Amino acid sequence: MAVTLLAGCTATTAHPAASAPQPRAARSGCGSPIDRGPLPDWASGGFSGDTSMAHVMGDGGAIVGVLFGDPLVAHRADGKANKILWVAKDGAAGPGDLVIDASLDGSGETARRSVEGGPGPSIVDLPRAGCWRLTLTWPGHTDTMDLTYG
Numbered sequence: 001m002a003v004t005l006l007a008g009c010t011a012t013t014a015h016p017a018a019s020a021p022q023p024r025a026a027r028s029g030c031g032s033p034i035d036r037g038p039l040p041d042w043a044s045g046g047f048s049g050d051t052s053m054a055h056v057m058g059d060g061g062a063i064v065g066v067l068f069g070d071p072l073v074a075h076r077a078d079g080k081a082n083k084i085l086w087v088a089k090d091g092a093a094g095p096g097d098l099v100i101d102a103s104l105d106g107s108g109e110t111a112r113r114s115v116e117g118g119p120g121p122s123i124v125d126l127p128r129a130g131c132w133r134l135t136l137t138w139p140g141h142t143d144t145m146d147l148t149y150g
Contacts, residue, residue, distance in 0.1 A: 030105050030131035031148040032056045040064060043087040058143030063088050063119060063136055065145065074129040074149045082126075082149075086119035088138060096139040100124065105131040105146075 038044070039051040043064045054070040057063075068083035069076075076082070086098055098115040107130075115122045118138045126132050129149050136143050 030146050032059070032145040034067065034070070039066065039087075040089075042089050045087075056145055056147065058136065058145050060143045061089065062141050062143040063138075063145075065147070069123075072124075072126075072147055072149045074126060081123045083121070084124050085121050086115060086136070088119040088141065090141065098122075098136060098138040101135045101137070102126055102132045104128060105133060 034054050034056055036054050037052050039047065039053065039055055040057070043055070043066070044051045054067040056065045056067065058065075064087050066085040066087065068085065069081055072082050096118055098119050100113040100115070102111045102113070103109070104126075109128065111126055111132075113122070113124055124147075126149050132147050132149060134145050134147060136145070
């Protein structure tokens with residue numbers, strides 16, 4: 001059963017025009033690792049100086065989510081937002097939106113969010129705490145990641 005669950009964590013949904021991401025090393029448990037070191041060089045455009053900040057790499061390495069709302073929280077009492085800057089590795093994607101299909105691990109609950117114009121700044125609020133498995137689709141690309149909301 002653990003093998004089946006692990007395969008489900010790293011599976012990528014293929015779309016006819018999407019390039020297939022290359023899988024990263026398998027992770028244990030839920031939640032893609034949050035890296036607090038420097039952003040990848042390809043994702044650091046527009047930043048100056050030290051680019052160390054909380055970010056999560058897509059399982060296929062095609063997108064990174066820079067977490068300005070770290071930690072992510074389902075119901076924020078502090079008035080802050082779950083701000084995520086999405087940076088695609090291939091900045092040459094065609095016009096279109098970034099579609100985020102999220103499913104709450106261990107339940108049938110799903111949510112869909114969209115970032116107009118493709119990867120870029122967003123607020124991604126999800127309805128409940130837990131591990132959300134995201135399938136991110138934008139013109140010509142698909143990648144996946146898990147984000148944990150407290």
